Every structure is written in C-alpha cells, then in structure tokens.
Amino acid sequence: MNVFITGGAGYIGSHTCVELIQAGHQVSVFDNFCNSQPEALARVERITGQRPQLYQGDIRDADALTYALKDSQATAVIHFAGLKSVGESVQNPLAYYDNNVVGTLRLLQAMRACDVKALVFSSSATVYGDPHQLPIPEDHPLSTTNPYGQTKLVIEEMLRDVHRSETQWRFAILRYFNPVGAHASGLIGEDPQGTPNNLMPFVAQVAVGRREFLNVWGDDYATADGTGVRDYIHVVDLALGHLKALERLANHTECEAINLGTGVGYSVLDMVKAFELACGKTLPYQVAPRRAGDIAACYANADKAERLLGWKAERDLTAMCEDGWRWQRANPQGYGQI
C-alpha cells in the first residue's frame, strides 16, 4: 500500500513509519516540522534502510496537500499532524481550532479531490472527559474539558458526518491512551520541546539529569496510592495498531472508533518505580497540588481493538521504561544534539 502520513516526523508518526516500512508498505510523510525535526526521518532510514518520501508543508495548505497526495500515489492516509498540548490549547484555542480542525478539513477536501478515501485518525482518550465507567468502552459518552480535546471531538464528528453522507469513505478513529517508550533501537523516541508536560518524558529527563526532581501532581485521588492512574501504552504497540487498522480499512467501508490501550492502569508512583528499575537510579520527586483539569483514573476497555483489528498491546511496563530510558540515555538532548 502507498501510505501518506501527516505528522510522520513526530513521536508516534516516526514509530509508525518504521512499522509500516518493515511490513512492506511505501511511506510518504507530510510535515511542517512545527514540533519535530527532519532528523527523525533520517533515523527511520537507519532502522529500516528506507527513507520515507518527504513533502514539507502545512496541512492547512490545500494545494500543497493535493500535490503531495497525487505525487505520492497514496491509497490511504494516516493523520497524525496536529497540536497536542492541553495547557497551550487553553491559552490559545484559536491556534488549536485552526491547526487541528481546519487542517483536517483541508485534508479531507484534498483527499476527496484525489479520490483517496481511507483515513486513520489520531484521536485521544481525552474525548471521554472524566469517565464514569472504568475500563472505558468506546460507547462511553463523549465530552471534553479543554479546547485540545474539543478539537478531537469536532474532528470525530466531522468524520462521522462525512461517512454518513458518502458511505464509500473508510475511517478508523483510534483513541490513544497514554503513549510512552521508544523504539528498541534507541534511535527514535519522544523529543518534547521545552519543559515536558507529560509524565514519562519528565521522568526520563530527571533520570538523565536535565531536571532536578519530579512534581507528582496530587496524592489525594481515590486511587490505590492516591496518585493519578493512566493506561500507558508502548509507542511501538500503538504503531502496530495503525498497521492493523490500515489492513482492516482495505476490506471494510466503515467509520469505527477504537480504543488503543492496554486495559491496565498504573499510578504515577508505579511509573516512577518502574523507571527507577530501568535506569538503576533513585528518582527524586515531591508531591505538589493537583494539576487543574486532571482526572483520577483513565484506562481502556481494549476488547474492540482485539475483536476488530486482531490487535493487542504486547509490551509491558518494563519494556516501556527500558526502551524509553535507552532512547533518553543515548539522546539526552533529543534530536537537538545534532
């Protein structure tokens, strides 16, 4: 298959490029590098022996998209490109609606113009809001608490509307839980700009000496140890979920939302302990007040992915931490050291 990947130089995108190439697919990447670096694609080449065809551009640029879709002879699209910081989206909601919602609208228009009608979309567990049922099934009511989450919900609704009006479209809406870890080679991984918002990149930067200590945002939640519980999923398992979703779309004209998680929740302190074991160091932390907007617990019911895609997360917490640490130790400044 000729697969066109928006945001393919980013964290999840670069890992997905590797798995697709290794499965024998032709991969093109469309990215404006607003949150990534071309070096990630050079690393994909080091792992796979193939460099994805690169189209540098912005998904809001319909002409650039149409050119790239045609030139790459794409038959399916995986759409990762988007802004993803919850806090930033509260500060600047218009930037998020513009990049994520308008960008996806332009992408769908360009796809229709080029008669490419299969799309795998990066949604998020954030669309479940503060869940009232655990583990969370896909038919849990949808709601969000911030503009970033709202953009994911609006896009999901847009895809459902498009599918209702033109049933030949094929959509897989993948709702990710918490992606962590890195490729086992240590060559690609997560490279957040500035201070990481997410737990595991912050923990990794404490381990490598870039940060003094971790703030644990609250230890008074109704969880076993009082700290927040999440469904951490190895990024390579997540990438493999995209491969399975693409394979399914080849034979199914549908619009399905599917959770990609492990179904198991770990607390912040569980994650710190697991990372300490992986890196062989004690990681200093202090308990701080709850972070605004955080929820106590969130983990997936992952049955639908197994039923529809024949996919199940296979990498455990030890692999998530060991692989994340290998990447961080070998690239203490991320791709920035180059």
Ligand code: NAD
């Ligand atoms: P990332 O920031 O590493 O990757 C996103 C990529 O998209 C980057 O390479 C960036 O340069 C590119 N991009 C952004 N806006 C663009 C635009 N207008 N035009 C062209 N390229 C653009 O993020 P990621 O962690 O790999 O996430 C990928 C997708 O998965 C995002 O849509 C994100 O919202 C979603 N998601 C991520 C998480 C997570 O925790 N990482 C969780 C749930 C959902």
Ligand code: UFG
């Ligand atoms: N946490 C800390 N200290 C930190 C960072 C996080 O204690 O420095 C805690 C949080 O309070 C939470 C847990 O670690 O309990 C996980 O926090 P993350 O920021 O890593 O992840 P979230 O679950 O808050 O959110 C992430 C993405 C969202 C996405 C969601 C579901 O940031 O965009 O997963 O996919 F919507």
